[in-house]
Amino acid sequence: MENFLLEYRDPLFGILVFLILVFIVSFFSYWWARYKKREEEEQLRRFFHKFEECADREILNIEQRGDTAGALLLLADAFERAGDFEKSIAIYLELSKKDYPNLGRIELLKRLGKVYFRAGFLEKSREIFVESLKLYPKDEDSLRYLMLIYERLRRFDKASQILESLEELGDFKRERDYFKLMEMIGNSEDPKKVVDFFKKSGVDQPRPLFEYLMKRNYGDWDAFSEDHLKRVADLLWRMDPEKIDYQKLKNTPFLKELFSARRVVSLCDGSDIFELDLLLALKRDVADLDFEYVCKECKNMFPFSFYRCPVCLAPRSPEVEMVITKKRGFDEESLSFQ
Numbered sequence: 001m002e003n004f005l006l007e008y009r010d011p012l013f014g015i016l017v018f019l020i021l022v023f024i025v026s027f028f029s030y031w032w033a034r035y036k037k038r039e040e041e042e043q044l045r046r047f048f049h050k051f052e053e054c055a056d057r058e059i060l061n062i063e064q065r066g067d068t069a070g071a072l073l074l075l076a077d078a079f080e081r082a083g084d085f086e087k088s089i090a091i092y093l094e095l096s097k098k099d100y101p102n103l104g105r106i107e108l109l110k111r112l113g114k115v116y117f118r119a120g121f122l123e124k125s126r127e128i129f130v131e132s133l134k135l136y137p138k139d140e141d142s143l144r145y146l147m148l149i150y151e152r153l154r155r156f157d158k159a160s161q162i163l164e165s166l167e168e169l170g171d172f173k174r175e176r177d178y179f180k181l182m183e184m185i186g187n188s189e190d191p192k193k194v195v196d197f198f199k200k201s202g203v204d205q206p207r208p209l210f211e212y213l214m215k216r217n218y219g220d221w222d223a224f225s226e227d228h229l230k231r232v233a234d235l236l237w238r239m240d241p242e243k244i245d246y247q248k249l250k251n252t253p254f255l256k257e258l259f260s261a262r263r264v265v266s267l268c269d270g271s272d273i274f275e276l277d278l279l280l281a282l283k284r285d286v287a288d289l290d291f292e293y294v295c296k297e298c299k300n301m302f303p304f305s306f307y308r309c310p311v312c313l314a315p316r317s318p319e320v321e322m323v324i325t326k327k328r329g330f331d332e333e334s335l336s337f338q
């Protein structure tokens with residue numbers, strides 16, 4: 001007993017006991033921290049699992065299969081949608097260097113052609129689609145894009161030739177009528193002949209025809225329905241009053257409302273269209289209209305007009321949305337001092 005107490009009083013023994021205690025405490029606190037961390041991660045994993053049901057399966061499959069090409073294609077798509085075409089092109093070129101089991105080279109070639117088309121490199125895009133058609137002459141995608149390229153280059157004769165091949169694959173009457181109309185306008189044919197074609201074909205393109213007729217000082221708007229005129233409201237709002245077809249104006253409620261709101265005539269004091277109603281209710285001429293353009297097919301809105309939607313590529317004049325703005329050049333202070 002005395003011996004034990006002697007050892008107990010030995011400072012080395014004390015230090016040893018202290019170190020053992022420190023080790024035990026550290027050991028348990030380390031494992032406790034690890035256990036808590038694992039538990040938290042497990043809790044988060046269970047939480048994330050709840051959202052997996054509504055997650056995009058395509059992305060989940062890419063991760064599970066380790067599909068590098070699929071991941072890069074999605075990235076290229078995202079860059080393309082964001083307008084960063086250079087990065088998108090770089091990804092496709094990189095992908096073309098290797099063979100991937102789920103990605104054919106022709107598919108890659110077409111994707112590259114579409115990006116060049118969207119980026120405005122029409123010649124490069126044309127080269128790609130011509131190459132693709134050498135391998136697959138009946139490929140609808142390649143034919144369609146080649147047709148669109150010639151349309152952008154104002155080569156309507158070439159576009160119509162390609163359309164003939166496309167018509168073997170489906171119904172492209174809308175495209176044919178549109179090209180015919182644009183060809184007639186491009187050749188500056190007699191406005192009466194163009195109007196006759198417009199009425200007969202029922203082509204859904206009032207905008208290019210209206211612009212053409214205005215340019216040629218053709219003052220008969222009989223070819224246009226009220227719906228057509230609503231779709232050129234911006235052109236009507238800014239046009240020279242001398243070019244107005246007053247006969248059509250008197251017989252068309254929309255024209256009466258629009259030109260009364262513009263204070264060119266005074267034929268009505270209210271409208272079902274909120275913006276025109278507001279302008280008609282104003283005592284002073286302090287407000288103006290601005291316009292936005294909506295594609296009826298894909299519902300995208302643009303600050304500029306078009307004959308073919310830049311997103312879904314449908315050959316259709318847009319719907320015109322009115323926006324009330326302050327009249328430019330109107331100075332409220334100068335009026336209040338008068």
Ligand SMILES: [Zn+2]
Pocket residue numbers: 295296297298299300309310311312313314
């Ligand atoms: Zn569209």
